[in-house]
Amino acid sequence: MASSSTAAGAGAQQKQPPVSIVCVGMAGSGKTTFMQRINSHLHTQHTQAPDTTAPPYVMNLDPAVRSVPFDSNIDIRDSVNYKEVMKQYNLGPNGGILTSLNLFSTKIDQVMSILENRCLPKAPAEGDDTPAKPTTDHIIVDTPGQIEVFVWSASGSILLSSLASSFPTVIAYVIDTPRTTENTSTFMSNMLYAISILYKTKLPMILVFNKTDVKEPTEAIEWMRDFESFQAAVRQEEEEEREGSGYMGSLLNSMSLVLEEFYNHLSVVGVSAMTGDGVEDFFRAVEEKRVEFNKEYKPELDRKKEEAEAAKAGGTEKEMNRLMQDMEVSSRAKGTGKYKRAPKEEPETVSEAEEMDGESEDEARWVERDDDVPEEEMEEDADGSLQARYAQALKDESGGAAGSAAGYIRRTQG
Numbered sequence: 132m133a134s135s136s137t138a139a140g141a142g143a144q145q146k147q148p149p150v151s152i153v154c155v156g157m158a159g160s161g162k163t164t165f166m167q168r169i170n171s172h173l174h175t176q177h178t179q180a181p182d183t184t185a186p187p188y189v190m191n192l193d194p195a196v197r198s199v200p201f202d203s204n205i206d207i208r209d210s211v212n213y214k215e216v217m218k219q220y221n222l223g224p225n226g227g228i229l230t231s232l233n234l235f236s237t238k239i240d241q242v243m244s245i246l247e248n249r250c251l252p253k254a255p256a257e258g259d260d261t262p263a264k265p266t267t268d269h270i271i272v273d274t275p276g277q278i279e280v281f282v283w284s285a286s287g288s289i290l291l292s293s294l295a296s297s298f299p300t301v302i303a304y305v306i307d308t309p310r311t312t313e314n315t316s317t318f319m320s321n322m323l324y325a326i327s328i329l330y331k332t333k334l335p336m337i338l339v340f341n342k343t344d345v346k347e348p349t350e351a352i353e354w355m356r357d358f359e360s361f362q363a364a365v366r367q368e369e370e371e372e373r374e375g376s377g378y379m380g381s382l383l384n385s386m387s388l389v390l391e392e393f394y395n396h397l398s399v400v401g402v403s404a405m406t407g408d409g410v411e412d413f414f415r416a417v418e419e420k421r422v423e424f425n426k427e428y429k430p431e432l433d434r435k436k437e438e439a440e441a442a443k444a445g446g447t448e449k450e451m452n453r454l455m456q457d458m459e460v461s462s463r464a465k466g467t468g469k470y471k472r473a474p475k476e477e478p479e480t481v482s483e484a485e486e487m488d489g490e491s492e493d494e495a496r497w498v499e500r501d502d503d504v505p506e507e508e509m510e511e512d513a514d515g516s517l518q519a520r521y522a523q524a525l526k527d528e529s530g531g532a533a534g535s536a537a538g539y540i541r542r543t544q545g
């Protein structure tokens with residue numbers, strides 16, 4: 132406990148943003164029990180060291196859960212009624228969860244501003260040297276048991292990327308150890324699931340082997356660290372005819388070689404959400420991943436964000452230029468704006484007509500609207516106000532995060 136509390140306390144004094152821990156895992160792996168355990172661990176820590184630690188900020192993103200055994204600061208069920216969504220849109224359970232998440236993610240702007248307000252360290256008043264008391268050091272997030280609905284949906288991506296853009300974010304992939312280590316193929320299936328989540332979310336991941344009170348993850352960890360021991364287990368299963376054909380065995384063997392690189396990117400801890408065993412190891416891994424996030428993931432995320440913003444700004448500018456070109460052409464053609472035509476004076480005498488013919492074509496056809504107005508002001512008046520209005524309209528169209536989130540969902544979900 133000492134090391135994790137020290138890390139949390141030191142983090143607070145340097146005014147680091149809290150780390151957000153997103154718990155994902157298959158149904159029944161023990162996510163909710165694990166959430167309850169880490170929540171109570173952080174509360175106990177805060178009771179013991181109130182000046183250097185803070186209780187966590189808790190979010191529940193599972194719309195279908197009937198009751199959660201911990202208090203949530205933000206609960207998706209407060210904004211979306213899962214049962215109503217199913218009824219109204221005539222959906223099944225998974226469609227209901229997906230649509231509820233989609234509806235919730237259209238409010239991501241509000242959610243993020245609450246999170247930032249409550250969880251980011253406040254800047255001290257000028258001249259105030261006292262170390263800031265942490266608001267919170269951890270944001271913990273529970274997700275639906277249907278992992279694919281969360282990880283593979285547009286709304287899941289929006290929620291995760293929004294979190295990661297404001298806070299160091301870590302995925303805690305909770306695994307049911309006794310079931311996963313039943314045999315090599317179940318183990319491999321679970322690892323492939325983890326790999327798909329790692330590559331989809333592009334966030335640092337901790338493999339949490341849960342239920343260690345029932346079975347220690349020693350075997351699983353050995354399989355990850357040493358592919359030869361995994362291959363030996365595959366051979367043994369084949370000999371015992373536990374796992375069917377040789378084809379399956381050679382596939383598993385090849386996979387174990389391929390996955391070696393993936394395993395190197397992970398932190399692995401064994402915990403028992405039931406007894407609390409291993410929770411300190413988990414928080415040590417979180418601190419490691421926080422550092423890794425800031426060093427490796429954040430620069431990449433920032434680069435992507437800048438690229439997206441530049442592309443958006445570039446796109447808007449291009450649109451604006453095209454629009455302005457169109458406007459110039461049409462105002463030239465129509466004789467409006469700065470190309471407004473002077474009312475044509477009819478020559479009253481032949482000499483007047485000759486004089487008028489002698490004027491340069493430009494002078495005769497295109498005259499400034501008001502000679503007393505400086506040119507820059509004129510341009511602004513003629514085109515600028517319109518330009519500003521169009522720029523505003525384009526800005527409005529591209530929308531804030533919520534607008535773009537809604538658009539993104541519409542586009543990706545059809």
Ligand SMILES: Nc1nc2c(ncn2[C@@H]2O[C@H](COP(=O)(O)OP(=O)(O)OP(=O)(O)O)[C@@H](O)[C@H]2O)c(=O)[nH]1
Nearest residue numbers: 157158159160161162163164276341342403404405
């Ligand atoms: N023995 C043991 N049982 C556990 C542990 N953690 C969870 N369980 C049990 O596993 C079952 C599922 O736990 P939950 O926390 O509901 O799992 P979940 O992943 O949230 O499940 P969903 O809500 O369906 O996604 C429950 O019966 C828990 O009591 C543990 O560390 N040890």
